[in-house]
Amino acid sequence: MADIIDNEGMEYGSVKIANEVVAIIAGLAATEVDGVAGMSGGVTSGITEALGMKSLSKGVKVEVGEKECAIDLFVVINYGSRISEVAESIQENVKNAVETMTGLNVVEVNVSVQGVNIPKEEKVEEEPRVK
Secondary structure, three states, X not given: OEEEEOOOOOEEEEEOOOHHHHHHHHHHHHHOOOOEEEEOOOHHHHHHHHOOOOOOOOOEXXXXXXXXXXXXXXXXEXXXXXXXXXXXXXXXXXXXXXXXXXXXXXXXXXXEEEEEEOOOXXXXXXXXXXX
């Protein structure tokens, strides 16, 4: 918890940021990066999506302390993207977004590439042979 103190040293109280909040910020920041097809969430997120509940923190695991946090991201990259560059951009974007919005110091952003998204070819409709 981070204590908020005014200029005169008077304490207002404490602020606690939930893990889910940090996870949502990190997940959204990661999907903003060019080359990211989406987040990989495993079995439980697949079940929640099947039930119509989209999880904004899918593919994100966080540990939040009083002043610091560590983030693990599980992503799917678009085919043709340079994985190392995309992963580095994810790390930078997530770190900046979480630190700016929460005031927490991000000590780690670990990116695990779980898959590659291969775009589906568009079907070309053939002319019928018989009219």
